[in-house]
Amino acid sequence: MVSTLHYPVNQEGHLTIAGADAVELAKEYGTPVIAYNIDLVRQRARKFKDTFDELNVKSQVAYASKAFSSIAIYQVMKEEGLSLDVVSGGELYTALKADFPPDKIHFHGNNKSYQELEMAFDANIGCIVVDNFDELLTLRQLTKERKQRMAILLRVTPGIEAHTHTYITTGQQDSKFGFDLGNGQADEAFRLVYDDEYIEVLGLHCHIGSQIFETNGFVAAAEKLLLKMQQWNETYQYTCPVLNLGGGFGIRYTDEDEPLSPEIYVKEMVLAIKRLSNESAFPLPEIWIEPGRSLVGDAGTTLYTIGSQKKIPGTRHYVAVDGGMSDNIRPALYQAKYDAKVANRMTAPTNHIVTIAGKCCESGDKLIEDLSIPEVQTGDILAMFSTGAYGYAMASNYNRLPRPAVVFVEGGQSQLVIRREVYEDIVRNDLSLYESEEK
Template sequence: MHFYGTSSVNDKGHLTIGGVDTIELAKEFGTPLYVYDTQLIRERARGFKQTFDQLGVTSQVAYASKAFSSIAMIQLIDQEGLSLDVVSGGELYTALKAGFNPEKIHFHGNNKSAEEIAMALDADIGCFVVDNFHEINLLSGICKEKGKTASILLRVTPGIEAHTHDYILTGQEDSKFGFDLQNGQAEEALVKTLDLQQLHVLGLHCHIGSQIFETTGFIMAAEKMIEKMSVWKQKYNFSAEVLNLGGGFGIRYTKDDEPLAPGKYVEDIITRVKSLMDEYQLTMPEIWIEPGRSLTGDAGTTLYTVGSSKHVPEVRNYLAVDGGMSDNIRPALYNARYEAVIANRPEAKPESVVSIAGKCCESGDMLIWDLPITMHSSGDVLAVFCTGAYGYAMANNYNRIPRPAVVFVENGEAELVIERENYEDLIRHDLPLKVQHGGQK
């Protein structure tokens, strides 16, 4: 079995993460439980940053906080010297409450509200990634009202498709995101923003998809963007200070996945960008990237307690756990695949094949289909790997199930960073009916 990060097996035969026994974690904090290997997150962050440094390129590595946002997570990212992407007022609020430097915050999103924009301007964030003409007008208008200037990147769609699942493609021409680079929209946006005193155009941004295992797509996108930058230099004397090539760097969910090391993505992309800048005789811009999943994805493991089982002769064996689509909706959304082990004996030889069912009242609440597994019984702990991105971030209260707790583990220590919701939390914002309309007592 392939283990991730600092995961190992102790003298009790139990799975450990960060030097902490997962069975003890389950006893102390309950299940379901998200467990983050913070040493692995630090290693990934340093892998991106160090490669830029070695290549002598000025850069920002910005954590895409949509993958997993909490006060403790933002503080961890801050400790590693990264910048931060936010896509909502809530993510921005979390970052500010975490004490994150607003000058290193980049605000994304295809439909920012006036309230969110005003909040970001009041906080003096580093830049807005502008997505459409409506936002240009809205942002410039609010800047004028407040007497402020906003630095912006123009998000463009370069028409490049990454090798990923259709539901999470974002860089192709038919996308809700950005200004199309091919049909003249991006150039129109550039001309418009260059004429607005309230906006300072730092450069261009693109994001071509998610869970990408090679650098070809990134390089093709960079080629298209730099070609346009050359044209715009001649026509408008526009020199991009920043070229943001987005994120989407893949991780290993199962044995079939073969992602590159963080530094390899950076090395291949920068080598080509440098060549293109020389070819077009342009000044090398600051390069920004936006890893999210690649920082937190395989650093997260979800622990569940095994419950009921069901045998359907000559069809399937079901094994149910105490969570499901309420804490990991990705399998139901787009057939995401995972590996898992019985944490009590993770190295034991598989003796059967089961399908892991969640407890939600939906036929589609299945976490893993056809998992080879060792002997198991009710009360065992199941560890599902690589749930650190879009697990807690997309968790929900379907069936009025409270969201799980989150712990960080490192160097043999466990720290609770998000408390488990309780039933009182579920009704905290509920209001009783005050007026009876035609009801009978």
């Protein structure tokens, strides 16, 4: 086995994923296909958990499953002892189908429906992360009607703007998420429920953004949240046992990205919280975090088959693949950057600058601009890296394209975990205008 930059290559000059030949994966499962290196997913999960254990801190590491939700990935997280963050009834349903322990499920979202909340109560999940006053009042009603207790976290916006894209910052004051920490909303929410008969306030939650490459924002958020919990302790003699700092830990998409290791994120947060706890004489809370992208993002690689090409002399060379914004909308949505290689020609000279175009009927369906690759021809396999988060999760049937297959690769062995959609799936819920006549 040899290596080309970050990517392992076998003796045939093919890319490998968790020990499996990527070209053979493309042949076996067809393209587009998203192949996950589950060895890497497990390694990351253990690094987060083990670092908390080494620092002797009570914790929960919850997989933020909006990054990629499926029965199989939930089963992997269950095997690794993680908790689970869901944001919809559909994700909760999937988690229950995966037999994920309900007491380790945390339900997020800024507009949970009454039916979704009832579903959470029926499953007796571990925690609901409350986002607004409407939800808080609904929860009070539900708990009293059902005479059923529920643990909650109050999500707050700490007024911290992470260094990331505008669309994926969530901790600043102008956000659709959470109670504002600075204008008294969080205090009012706490007063409504801290002594409620059926609601247990575990503590505070925040999420300051995504794709964050430094720890200062997390430390600043911890300071603000811990100070507020200390104030409530002094005023109401109520000790919140949990501090949840969310996720947003960055990954490598291109050589421009320099992410920190899981250990560094955890150590910096824990050390800061321990220091603040000692200074304020406030009991050290249990620390929860919610990695999503950092668990599965760079573990995923999308394999495409190269199709047509268009050369515009002096302007651009387009190379089209058999997927695009229907399976990865991030480049079109917020100019996300990716790296890619020709999986069957990993050791060939990269002497052509091209733009990778998708097959959707949109001029903006361009996956990568100015990519350096070898000369290619129809049938070559393009491997686009770090597509494991918010690729399949945000996939659509735009242009009535079927969504891709998903395979897990572990120890050189692959397994299909999501079947490729077929055209019958596309029309499954369609009704004929003449249905009654046809009957």
